[in-house]
Amino acid sequence: xxAAGDLDRARIGELYxxxxxxxxxxxxxxxxxxxxxxxxxxxGVPMVWMAFHADQLVYIDHGQGPGFTDVDGFGYVDFNASxxxxxxxHAHPAIVAAVQAQAARSTQFLLPTLASVEVAEELxxxxxxxxxxxxxxxxxxxxxxxxxxxxxxxxxVIVLFQGHYHGHFEEGLVDLAGGQAxxxxxxxxxxxxxxxxxxxxxxxxxxxxxxxPGDVALVLTEPAMTNNLHMLLPExxxxxxxxxxxxxxxxxxxxxETHTHVVGPGGATGTWQLAPDxxxxxxxxxxxxxxxxxxxxxxxxxxxxxxxxxxxxGTLFGNPLSAAAAKAALTGVLTPGAYQHTTGLGGELxxxxxxxxxxxxxxxxxxxxxxxxxxxYGPRPRTGAEAQALTDGQFTDLMRLWLANRxxxxxxxxxxxxxxxxxxxADVTRYVSAYAELxxxxx
Numbered sequence: 001x002x003a004a005g006d007l008d009r010a011r012i013g014e015l016y017x018x019x020x021x022x023x024x025x026x027x028x029x030x031x032x033x034x035x036x037x038x039x040x041x042x043x044g045v046p047m048v049w050m051a052f053h054a055d056q057l058v059y060i061d062h063g064q065g066p067g068f069t070d071v072d073g074f075g076y077v078d079f080n081a082s083x084x085x086x087x088x089x090h091a092h093p094a095i096v097a098a099v100q101a102q103a104a105r106s107t108q109f110l111l112p113t114l115a116s117v118e119v120a121e122e123l124x125x126x127x128x129x130x131x132x133x134x135x136x137x138x139x140x141x142x143x144x145x146x147x148x149x150x151x152x153x154x155x156x157v158i159v160l161f162q163g164h165y166h167g168h169f170e171e172g173l174v175d176l177a178g179g180q181a182x183x184x185x186x187x188x189x190x191x192x193x194x195x196x197x198x199x200x201x202x203x204x205x206x207x208x209x210x211x212x213p214g215d216v217a218l219v220l221t222e223p224a225m226t227n228n229l230h231m232l233l234p235e236x237x238x239x240x241x242x243x244x245x246x247x248x249x250x251x252x253x254x255x256x257e258t259h260t261h262v263v264g265p266g267g268a269t270g271t272w273q274l275a276p277d278x279x280x281x282x283x284x285x286x287x288x289x290x291x292x293x294x295x296x297x298x299x300x301x302x303x304x305x306x307x308x309x310x311x312x313x314g315t316l317f318g319n320p321l322s323a324a325a326a327k328a329a330l331t332g333v334l335t336p337g338a339y340q341h342t343t344g345l346g347g348e349l350x351x352x353x354x355x356x357x358x359x360x361x362x363x364x365x366x367x368x369x370x371x372x373x374x375x376x377y378g379p380r381p382r383t384g385a386e387a388q389a390l391t392d393g394q395f396t397d398l399m400r401l402w403l404a405n406r407x408x409x410x411x412x413x414x415x416x417x418x419x420x421x422x423x424x425x426a427d428v429t430r431y432v433s434a435y436a437e438l439x440x441x442x443x
Contacts, residue, residue, distance in 0.1 A: 003362075003364070003377030003378065003390070003392040003395055004362075004363045004364065004377055004378035004379075004390070005361075005362040005363050005364065005377075005378075007392075007395060007442060008442065009394065011442055012394055012395055012398050012442070013394075015398055015402070015438075015441060015442075016394075016397065016398045016401065019398065019401045019402050019405055020055055020056065020401060022405055023056050023401060023404060023405055024056045026072065026074065026405075027056065027058060027070065027071075027072045027074070028072065029059070029071045029072045030056070030057060030058045030059045030070060030071055030072055031056070031057075033057075033059045033071065034056075034057040034059070044057055045057065055401075058070050058404075059071045061073075062090075062091075063078070063086070063090025063091055064090050064091050065089050065090060065091070065422040066078060066089055066090070066420050066422040066423040066424070066427055067090065067409070067427075068090055068409070074407070075407060076404065076407055076408060076409035077407060077408050077409065077423065077427045077430060077431070078090065078409050078420060079403075079408055079409060079410045079417035079418060079419070079420075079427075079431055080409055080410050080412055080415060080417070080418070081262075081284070081418045081420045082288060083283065083412055083415065084258065084259050084262065084283045084284055084415075084418065085283040085284055085288040086284065086287075086288045086420060087262050087283070087284035087334075087342075087371075087418065087420050087421060088284055088287045088288065088329050088333040088334065088420070088421050089333075089420050089421050089422035089423075090288075090422075092287060092328075092329075092333055092421075092422070094328045094329075094332035094333055095287035095288075095289075095325055095328045095329055095332075095333065097328070098324045098325055098327065098328035098332075099289065099321060099324060099325050099328075101324065102115075102320055102321050102323075102324035102325075103321060105320070106320070107319065107320065107321045108316065108319050108320065108321075109319075109320060110315060112318065113320045113323055115320060115323035115324050115326075115327045116134065116318055116320070116323040118327050119132075119134075119293075119323055119326045119327050119330065120132040122327070122330045122331065123281075123285075123293060123295055123330070124295065126265050126266040126267075126270060126330075127257075127266055127267070127269055127270065127279045127295050128266075128269065128270075128274075128275060128276070128279075129276065129277075129278065129279050129295035129296050129297055130295070130297070130298055130301070131295060131296050131297070131298060131300070131301030131304070132293055132294070132295045132296075133293065133294055133296075133304065133312065133317075133318075134291060134292070134293050134317050134318040134322070134323070135282075135291070135292040135293065135294070135314065135317050136290040136291060136292060136314065136316055136317060136322070137167065137282050137290060137291075137292045138166075138167055138256065138258040138280055138281060138282025138283060138292045139166070139167025139168050139169055139172070139282070139292070140167075140169075140292050140314065140317075141280040141281065141282055141292035141293055141294040142166045142167050142169060142172065142220060142254075142256060142280050142294075143167070143169045144294055144312045145218065145220070145254045145278045145280055145294050145296075146158055146169075146171065146217070146218055146220070147310060147311050147312060148278075148296065148300060148303060148304065148310055148312065149217040149218035149252045149254070149278075150217045150218075151303065151308075151310045151311075152217075152252070152300065152303050153217040153218075153250065153251070153252065154217075155214075155215050155216060155217035155251075156195055156215060156217065157194075157195055157196065157197055157213075157215045157216045157217060158171055158195065158196055158197070158216065158217060158218045158219070158220055159196075159197045159198070159199055159207070159210045159211065159216050159218070159219045159220070159251070160172070160174070160175070160196060160197075160198055160199075160220055160221070161198065161199055161200060161201040161221055161225060161384055162175060162176045162198050162199070162200055162201070162383070162384030162385055162388070163175070163201070163225060163228050163229040163232065163384030163385075163387055163388050164220075164221070164222070164225065164227075164228075164384070165226075165227035165228050166220055166222075166256050166258075166280075170188050170189060170192045170195075171192060171195055171196045173185050173188055173192075174188075174192055174193055174196040174198070175198060176198045176385075181193045181196055181197065181198050197210040197216065198210075200383040200384055200385060201221065201225050201232055201234070201238075201383055201384050202232070202234060202235045202238050202382050202383055203382075203383055204238075204241040204242075204245065207219075207241070207242065207245055208245055211245055211246070211248075211249040211251055212249070214249060214250070216249065216251045217251065217252065218251065218252045218253070218254055218278075219242070219246050219251055219252070219253050219254070220254045220256060221242075221254075221255065221256065222255065222256045222257070222258075222259060222260055222268075223239070223255050223257070223260050223267070223268035223269060223272065223274060224260055224268055224369060225384065225387075226259040226260065226372075226415065226416075227259065227412075227415060228388070228391075229381075229384060229387040229388065229391075230367060230374050230375070230376060230387065230390075230391075230415070230416050231367045231369055231372065231374060231416055232381060232383075232384060232387050233369065233380075234272075235382065239272060239274055243274070243275060252277040252278065252300075253276045253277050253278070254276060254277065254278035254279070254280060254294075255267075255268070255269050255274065255276045255278070255279050255280070256280045256281075257269060257279055257280065257281045258280065258281055258282045258283050258292075259283075259415075260369075261281055261284070261285070262284070262339075262342070262370060262371055262372065262418060263339070263343070263369060263370030263371070263372075264339050264343075264370065265334065265335075265336055265339060267279075267281070277296065277297055277300060278294060278295065278296050278297075278300065279294065279295045280292065280293070280294045280295075281293050281294075281295075284329065284334070285326055285329060285330070286322050286323075286325040286326040286329055287325050287326070287328065287329040287333065289321065289322050289325040289326075290316075290322060291322035291323075291325065291326055293326075333421060334421070338421045339370070339371075341421070342370065342371035342419045342420070342421055342423070343370045343371055345371065345419040345423060345424075345425065345427075345428050346368075346369075346370050346371035346372060346373055346418075346419045347368065348425065348428050349371075349373045349417060349419060349428045349431060349432065350366050350367065350368045350373040352428065352429075352431070352432030352435070352436070353366050353373055353374070353375060353432065353435060354366040355432075355436075356432065356435050356436035356439050357375060357439070359436065359439070359440075360436075360439035360440065360442070360443065362439065363378060363379070364376060364377055364378060365378065365379055365380045367416055371418050371419040371420075372416055372417070372418045372419075373416060373417055373418075374415075374416025374417055375416075376390050377390045377391070377392045377395070378390045398438075399435075399438060402434065402438045403431070403434050403435070403438075406430075406434040406437075407430065408430060408431050408434055410431075417431060
């Protein structure tokens with residue numbers, strides 16, 4: 001797929017080659033470490049995702065506030081917020097202090113601590129689900145939510161929306177390809193596509209058709225779709241239809257707030273006054289330490305009674321270190337004032353991106369979602385299918401590399417920039433300036 005606006009593809013290729021050479025020449029230590037790392041780590045990284053969209057790996061030395069510094073001494077403002085995990089910022093003093101204090105008291109008991117109670121209370125205050133359980137990631141929280149839904153409903157199928165991303169569990173790696181639900185990656189069980197049905201966000205008719213067989217345990221969605229689609233916002237009436245249809249067909253509804261919770265203390269669920277049966281969350285909820293959580297209604301919480309044997313849990317779930325970090329993040333960092341600050345700067349970021357797009361004469365549309373922004377490479381899409389048709393891998397790769405060479409990290413091609421809590425107006429100005437220079441360079 002390519003962006004609207006007749007971009008000069010040869011010029012994009014020329015700019016990319018120049019930026020890549022500049023990036024490589026300036027980072028000899030990263031190159032040396034990459035060569036060493038490949039002897040014992042596939043692709044030279046501890047997790048293969050780190051090598052995606054990386055013609056030249058960069059290794060990081062430390063982070064502080066809104067950004068981090070690589071081993072060659074280059075600093076970056078982290079507008080990717082480490083894929084939302086570091087929305088609180090890097091090495092936030094409140095989180096560092098909480099982690100240090102708890103580590104000195106031990107990092108694991110396989111028994112509860114007071115901090116876990118306090119985190120559950122705070123999450124219940126923010127979201128309309130009173131009962132909470134903890135995992136080590138949002139992926140695992142979504143896995144647990146699916147298992148609970150299957151246990152309660154006696155059904156097998158889950159419904160996801162095209163263009164979704166909810167983690168690296170089996171069902172979450174199924175999406176539409178060529179009009180059929182297919183595994184997106186190798187290594188999944190052969191029967192996984194029979195357990196997943198794909199509908200279109202903002203399209204009640206496709207959702208109804210997916211629910212009509214009466215075998216759907218759970219609809220899992222973000223309140224606004226993110227990740228692979230840049231950002232797909234709900235149309236007026238969509239959430240009412242989503243809730244009405246799931247209730248009509250006896251299907252549970254879960255909102256994944258892992259990316260969308262950055263818009264306010266209660267995430268998009270609270271901002272839009274939604275009423276899910278479950279909420280899942282991860283990443284920044286513990287300031288970037290491994291932690292996920294899922295909240296459920298009181299009725300569903302009763303189903304998690306130990307005697308009912310729902311297949312949930314893990315040895316390190318609910319550990320005291322993650323709980324201490326989450327308490328610090330939720331009470332000391334992710335405050336109403338912090339959301340007001342990042343939303344304000346997010347609006348300024350969107351204004352700057354919009355002005356740059358207009359100055360370049362491109363028929364693109366700016367994204368506005370609290371501290372998050374970016375652009376659709378064309379008119380605002382309605383469904384996941386429309387959003388995927390507006391992706392442009394070649395230009396997005398150039399933009400990511402261009403920004404990195406100018407001290408801005410915006411690494412994930414589908415996410416769009418997010419203003420982290422410690423960021424200042426000068427950081428936004430830096431992003432907008434580099435973005436505008438790129439669009440001007442294309443002409």
